[in-house]
Amino acid sequence: MGWLVSTLHLHVSAAQAAAFARAGVYVVLGVALARLTAVAVTRATRHMSAQERVLLRRLASYAVLGLFLASALREAGFRFDVLLGAAGILTVAVGFASQTSASNMISGLFLMLERSIAIGDVINVAGTVGEVLSVDLLSTRLRTFDNLMVRIPNQTMVTTQITNYNRLPIRRFDLQVGVAYKEDLAKVERALLDIADRNPLCLEDPAPLLISMGFGASSINYQLSVWAKRENWLELRNRITREVKAGFDELGIELPFPHVELYTGPVTEPFPVQLVNPAVASGGSLASPPRVGGAPSGEGPDTGVDGGPADRSARTAGDQTADPEAER
């Protein structure tokens, strides 16, 4: 250590020390002025969008900082003409070394100029949905709705499909609804359009659209497409689902869930069924003899093939004594 200090004493003259001190002052002054410039630009650009404000603030503060750093280097004895002379070689070297970074920087510039996203927009990038916090020199930062910070390189942003949920003022919601096969479809269609008509969040124009989606496994399917102001989209989505359920309940329209009918077929072994709950077996409509295998029927769950809680309790009891072979 003593050796280093003595060497410095030997090689750094008083004039050089003064030049380094001036350079240091330039750096400190540059940082302070760059910060002041950033504050001033932020105040002067209040009427602009967040994206434009950030861009201008960075440009101004980097420019001020760059000028002062260049002055500091000159004061310290750094010769820029040498740098310019070696610029060609330097450019190639830096280009190779920072290919990815340069690509990200250029992509960032394209992103800013293209204005496809802005700070505060909610976007979807390759399945990641979040709010844009910043578009920086190398990357774009998103805050996901579960409050995670996601950093996406700008190059990825340029080459990936981006969905911006904030760009247009109105948005459509498609509600998939299935109704039972027994229903009067004209009544169903009237009911769905009435529900959309009564909801004040649902735009009158573009008008709600009802599309028949065909015959499903357990239901006849419709798509009700309704439009809402972007800010109301989520509320409309929740409300319209609730209102369709309530409206259908009021009109007695069945919203079916998938039904599974077990059928073993005439050429297979009979399906063993046993009712062991005496209360069910001895009285009421379920007292009919258990169906043993065979033909399909519309009775469904209540036959004891598969059912609700009562059926489950019967089966639990039966598990203790049932001998499937004895029932054939």
Next chain:
Amino acid sequence: MSDAVRAGRWWGETPLTAGGLRAWRIGPYRLWVRATAREWRLWSFASGDAMEDGVTLAIEADEAELPANAGVTRVGLAVDAPVLVLKPAPADRDVVVRPDIPVVVPSGVRLDLYLTTAVWVIATAGTGGPTLLDQPSHRLSDTWFGPNTLEGELAYAIRTAARLELEEIPHRPHRAITKVTVVNGTRDAFPLEKLKVPVAALALYASPETGLWTDHVTLERRQATDEAEASVGSGPGVPGVRAERVAEPRVTTTPRFSLNAFGRLLGV
């Protein structure tokens, strides 16, 4: 029944007793207000029936009568002698009016239509005091008005009989009448399927006989350019209607403003 209630006049000042609950009814809109030493509490509720009529003013109420789904607003404000001021206000967006049956406007014809739109209720603590509430008396349906889903603007939508006779208009306390004059200066007749009324740019007037009015609007379709021009005239624009100005427009605009295309204004 007071003269104000008979005339459907619900706006004005009401001194309140500290801690007491008072209730108003303005057509489908209900309002309950309680002012205590340090806060105002306002409950509001709209029945959803745009045609509901009737007015009750500042009657004493019990908190047990409040509907479970009434929205509540709390404002921290200390006032020695609380006075509630209610004012009507025009809608905060333009309104797209769609006649139940489109009206055909023949060439060269000047047609007067009468429309009614719901007004907003503004509550302030004293005259010129802070705003406590600014709500629609009836929630209007949203709509989009533009040539496609990219260009256009959000507006409210109403369906109307688009009456041509003023005498046929029912007077409701929460609705303001707008006289719209449509002038067809072209050679062809056109069906008036919908029109956008710049309600937010209209002032409100009160007439003792016929209730609330807005400024009158003229929409003129011209031959040469096929462009429409809308102009806003001061006052109801109906001879014989005495009315005093009770609310200013929400947005200021020039008395005459033209739009790019007639279709943008009238939706044809």
